[in-house]
Amino acid sequence: MVRRRPAPRRARLDELGLKRAFAQRLLPFLVAAMAFLAALAIAGMLAAASLARHWQEGAGASLTVEVPxxxxxxxxxxxxxxxxxxxxxxxxxxxxxxxxxxxxxxxxxxxxxxxxxxxxxxxxxxxxxxxxxxxxxxxxxxxxxxxxxxxAGIVIEDHGPWLARLSTLARSLEACAVLALGVVGALAALVVAVATRAGLSARREALEIIHGLGASDGYIAARFAARTTMLAGLGGVYGALLALPVLVILADLAAPFAAGAISAGSPEAMGEPAALLAGFLALPQSMWLALPALPVAAAAIGWLTTQSTVRQWLRNLP
Amino acid sequence: MISFQSVGFSYPGVGSGAGASRAAVLQDISFAIPAGGFRWLLGASGAGKTSLLRLLYLAARPSQGEAIILGTRLASTSRHERALLRRQIGVVFQDFRLLGYLSAFDNVALPLRLAGRPEGQIRADVAEMLRWVGLAERLETLPAMLSGGEQQRVAIARAVINRPRLILADEPTGNLDDAQAERLMQLLAELNRLGTSVVVASHNEALVARYPAPALRLEAGRLVADG
Structure with a gap:
């Protein structure tokens, strides 16, 4: 059987046959799940920070004085x-x-x-x-x-003890969200490392041949990293897109509690399309920056983890 | 130039750490091949021919002694330097070692791509090389669709496509008919005449007799004759 060469010739040959590795097809969906969780963790972190700021600017700046x-x-x-x-x-x-x-x-x-x-x-x-x-x-x-x-006898109520407790609570929530983000990042790295190791095992013979022909560690690692970076980035995009409607709904629910976030009235009064728009508007600007950063971060984790995993594995070869 | 001084090689045996036993495959091997030299590598099965070839194409590292390949002392090379050195060594394996998911063309083109040659040059050179080994009509065929002899010819084309300074062949005529074997030996002789060092492992005494050249003879992991 003869395969005809497509013309013009494809620019990048898959010498390692990485496109066929099953684990790599699974990778985007696993990373998507991580990116989804990361988006929620970031939202929680931003919400906690926002609440802390809100309390500082609100309760912290207001006092009542009671005059008997x-x-x-x-x-x-x-x-x-x-x-x-x-x-x-x-x-x-x-x-x-x-x-x-x-x-x-x-x-x-x-x-x-x-x-x-x-x-x-x-x-x-x-x-x-x-x-x-x-x-x-x-x-x-x-x-x-x-x-x-x-x-005589006036009482100044400065909300100090409550504010301190609320600030501690907000800081704790922020710390938990940062921790969750770290765990999600570590899990994503682990998933990429496992997928890369599976790919290495599946392609061991090809790797030995290409290594024997003079491929450097950097060349092989770059081929693997290019593949996993693309797949992890794709997973990041899926995860961010998946998280977006959830975050919009959460922001919409939280909008009445956020002072001044929406001033045009309640979503119910505005109708469904307007409510959706209100949800989008209620997403803080920092969240709009964080969501596109997720695929970039996923791709970066993919690249770094793969480079490290492949180079370490190649140390088994002379 | 290739030089081995008291080289030994052993595979890891039973156990691990300091108490691990190692099975010695080659012991106290010393020889030298000048640049442009030709050597037969002879010996019965299990004598250590393949292990010696593995040391020569850097698929294994000596357990002891000093090895110099193409003027480079192996003990003091970095991984990257060894990769560059491998690009100057062409190997024809007994089991071909072709990548099954790549066409004959892409298998032969691999060494050139690894060396960073422009794709335009690669096309012409690879097509010419495959035409020379009689596979001009099989450029796009996957190895599984080729006969043993055709696979061997693809492997030979891949070994010589980048004009290596050293060619190593492990039983290269084992899957070829007499005419193809003759043609291969003529190719190796021609490359050797142009300055390429050649080492051919074989137990085909008739073939060795037709192409008289110095020989390294191994017995039970020891070099018993050089010359």
Missing amino acids: DPEAPATSGGLPRAAAVLATLKKTPGVIAARRLGETEIDALLRPWLGTTPAALGIAVPGVIALRLAPGMALGAADAAQLARLA
């Missing part, structure tokens, strides 16, 4: 205690905004706990002043002392 007996006169200045404290806070360095919560707002805050308004139960509630501080600023001991001199 708010309408009684302050110790100086002749103003009511709440008004005097508010006026002082507005002049305090680092305070961006300060306002006293109205009676309606306080009633709304307490209704879930009391079942009715405080007035209906005859409970005297303190005046509540909400503050926003500039990033990195805090009320110092001197500021607190000055406020206490104006209105």
Whole structure:
């Protein structure tokens, strides 16, 4: 039987017959699974980082000051205690905004706990002043002392302990996501190494012949690496594409919790296409950068692992 | 130039580590072949001819002694240097050692591709070489579709396509008819006349008689005659 040579002649000959190795056909799908998990881990890492930042910028920068007996006169200045404290806070360095919560707002805050308004139960509630501080600023001991001199018994609630716990939680989540990413990367390298070793075993005779004809380790490793890099990169593309709709759905679900991510209204109100678009928009920019990086990272892992595995294996030959 | 000084070779035997036993295949082999020399390598089956050839084409490394191949001292070469050295050695194997998934053309072209020759030059040279060995019509045929003699001719074409400085042949006429064997010997003699060193392992005494040349004779892993 005679095979006719295609014209023009193909540029790159598969001397090692790598296209026929079964394990290599399986490789893209295994790497795709790794890339999918990596995408989820990256999403978790970015979400944890975003939450930590959100908490730092939100809870960390906001304070409440409770002024008991708010309408009684302050110790100086002749103003009511709440008004005097508010006026002082507005002049305090680092305070961006300060306002006293109205009676309606306080009633709304307490209704879930009391079942009715405080007035209906005859409970005297303190005046509540909400503050926003500039990033990195805090009320110092001197500021607190000055406020206490104006209105004894005030309570400054800076959310510090909660914030510390939440920050620790966020950092732990980030660390877990980084660890998961590392494990996924190591697994991908392992999968590539196993596939490469299977390919080496399947092609042992051909490798010995080509080695005997003068092929250098670099030449053989490059042939294997070119194949696995392409397959791993392809797996990375599959994994990223597979992860995209999942991430969009997750981002869509998380959108209401992300301040300012979507301002055009709820997805339900926008209809299905608009909801999908909202999901895409809700994906953070860093995720849009990470997704295309997945095939690149998979290809890089494939190249490095194969080069290392093949060169190590070739040491068995003289 | 090829020079062996007290070369020994043994395959790993039973066990591992320091306590492993090794089966000696070649012992205290010393000889020299000048550049452009021709040597028959003679001996009964199991005498060590194939092992000596393996040392010569760098498929194995001496367990002891000093070997110099084409002027290069093997003990001090890097892996890359050994790869480059292999490109200057053409080998005709007893079992052909063709790549079954490549056509006759691609098998013969392999040494040239490994040497980085442009594809345009490769086409012309390989086609001419296969025409010379009588396989002009079988360029695209896979080895499995060729007869034993045709496979042997492809193997010969592959061994000489890049004009090596040293040609080693292990029972090269074993699968050839008399006419083809004669033709092969004429080719080897011609290459030798042009300056290529040639070592041919054979136990075909009639063939050796037709082409008188110095011989290395092995018996039980030892060199018993040189000349």
